[in-house]
Amino acid sequence: MNDLLPEACERWQRIEEVARATLHAYGYREIRLPILEKSELFARSIGSLTDIVEKEMYSFEDRSGENLTLRPEGTAGCVRAGIENGFLHNQIQRLWYAGPMFRHERPQKGRYRQFHQIGVEAFGIDSPDLDAELILMCARLWRALGLDGIVLQLNSLGTPAARAAYRQELVRYFETRRDRLDEDSLRRLDKNPLRILDSKNPAMQDVIAGAPSLMDHLDDASRVHFARLGDYLREAGIAFTVNPRLVRGLDYYTRTVFEWTTDRLGAQSAVCAGGRYDGLVEQLGGKPTPAAGFAIGMERLAELLALQGDTHHAVRPHAYLILLGDTAERQGMVLAEQLRTAGLRIECNCGGGGLKAQLKRADRSGARHALLIGEDEVRSASVTLKDLRDGTQRSLAQSELIDSLQKEISRGATS
Ligand code: ATP
Ligand code: MG
Numbered sequence: 001m002n003d004l005l006p007e008a009c010e011r012w013q014r015i016e017e018v019a020r021a022t023l024h025a026y027g028y029r030e031i032r033l034p035i036l037e038k039s040e041l042f043a044r045s046i047g048s049l050t051d052i053v054e055k056e057m058y059s060f061e062d063r064s065g066e067n068l069t070l071r072p073e074g075t076a077g078c079v080r081a082g083i084e085n086g087f088l089h090n091q092i093q094r095l096w097y098a099g100p101m102f103r104h105e106r107p108q109k110g111r112y113r114q115f116h117q118i119g120v121e122a123f124g125i126d127s128p129d130l131d132a133e134l135i136l137m138c139a140r141l142w143r144a145l146g147l148d149g150i151v152l153q154l155n156s157l158g159t160p161a162a163r164a165a166y167r168q169e170l171v172r173y174f175e176t177r178r179d180r181l182d183e184d185s186l187r188r189l190d191k192n193p194l195r196i197l198d199s200k201n202p203a204m205q206d207v208i209a210g211a212p213s214l215m216d217h218l219d220d221a222s223r224v225h226f227a228r229l230g231d232y233l234r235e236a237g238i239a240f241t242v243n244p245r246l247v248r249g250l251d252y253y254t255r256t257v258f259e260w261t262t263d264r265l266g267a268q269s270a271v272c273a274g275g276r277y278d279g280l281v282e283q284l285g286g287k288p289t290p291a292a293g294f295a296i297g298m299e300r301l302a303e304l305l306a307l308q309g310d311t312h313h314a315v316r317p318h319a320y321l322i323l324l325g326d327t328a329e330r331q332g333m334v335l336a337e338q339l340r341t342a343g344l345r346i347e348c349n350c351g352g353g354g355l356k357a358q359l360k361r362a363d364r365s366g367a368r369h370a371l372l373i374g375e376d377e378v379r380s381a382s383v384t385l386k387d388l389r390d391g392t393q394r395s396l397a398q399s400e401l402i403d404s405l406q407k408e409i410s411r412g413a414t415s
Contacts, residue, residue, distance in 0.1 A: 047251025070102035110268025116298035126290035132232035320362035
């Protein structure tokens with residue numbers, strides 16, 4: 001679990017602002033959901049035999065004996081909220097949320113126990129134009145952030161029935177090759193054999209490459225759905241590769257699944273992942289409602305942008321107000337308020353100190369300008385305006401300060 005220090009927060013804020021504007025451009029609306037849910041919600045949605053539910057959840061019994069879990073992902077809670085508040089049945093909903101998720105994973109670069117996602121869920125549309133919209137929205141976000149080196153992988157998991165038939169064939173294939181499976185895969189063989197395809201173990205890649213492909217076992221409707229999605233993406237100029245090994249770690253997916261991946265973050269290559277989950281609403285007690293969504297990993301996205309050397313705009317004060325003496329301190333506080341009312345960001349010296357000490361603080365604040373009021377300035381109702389970058393300074397009447405400072409700032413912004 002990481003502390004996010006101010007510099008990191010500035011990068012995150014830019015991502016959040018760009019993401020919000022992008023999501024709103026497609027008509028998605030924000031929803032805010034609890035971080036705690038009943039544990040059974042996740043077992044029933046993500047699947048009791050998945051890694052997340054078997055070994056990664058932060059679960060506890062609360063004071064009234066209820067089993068609760070810190071959410072490991074956002075989709076289950078969003079569906080629960082939709083059913084409870086009745087906003088899913090016979091409606092189209094386009095929603096997004098952002099916030100922390102919790103998984104007790106082995107900590108490593110790009111994999112944390114508290115991490116953050118921006119999640120998107122769309123309900124009530126079963127056609128592949130929606131799948132395409134979700135992917136276009138991601139692509140627009142990457143463009144708006146100036147992100148490069150990220151590629152789209154697509155697959156279809158078909159219907160649960162098609163997947164069950166495929167699963168049998170897959171188990172038969174791996175059963176006859178047990179000696180080539182690692183410990184993890186042997187464990188998955190009975191419980192969740194599709195996940196073997198997802199193994200990152202280099203020694204397993206040959207046996208995985210020879211396995212039957214889910215693509216060859218799709219039902220007709222899923223095949224058509226997938227082909228049409230491909231058409232939409234080609235039409236829109238979105239490059240993608242079909243990866244028949246892309247299976248995702250959660251049970252609720254049907255048909256389309258996708259991941260945006262990068263080769264710049266080492267082993268943790270997925271920056272964004274999602275897909276269709278047409279069966280989940282009904283499975284959790286709602287009326288049958290098609291749905292699809294995705295989640296972006298904030299830490300990995302921020303790391304990628306940092307590696308690219310993105311210029312995130314640090315929010316700094318426009319000016320640091322240096323105050324020398326009692327009268328200056330009293331007048332200065334009022335002046336600072338007037339400047340803020342005029343829309344300027346002013347950091348006001350607090351706690352006194354000599355000129356040298358205050359100048360040092362002014363430098364450290366990151367402000368471009370210092371405003372100085374000492375005894376002379378008090379007497380003449382003036383302010384000394386100092387450019388902290390080139391060291392020049394001049395005297396201004398307090399009455400013309402707001403105008404001059406605003407001019408100075410817009411000049412600085414264009415130079
Ligand atoms: P992975 O294959 O990397 O384990 P996942 O399939 O568990 O990912 P999802 O549950 O689909 O991932 O979550 C969507 C995104 O959230 C991921 O693509 C990733 O960017 C991010 N994410 C997931 N788990 C973590 C984690 N423990 N720490 C940081 N980011 C994470
Ligand atoms: Mg995972």
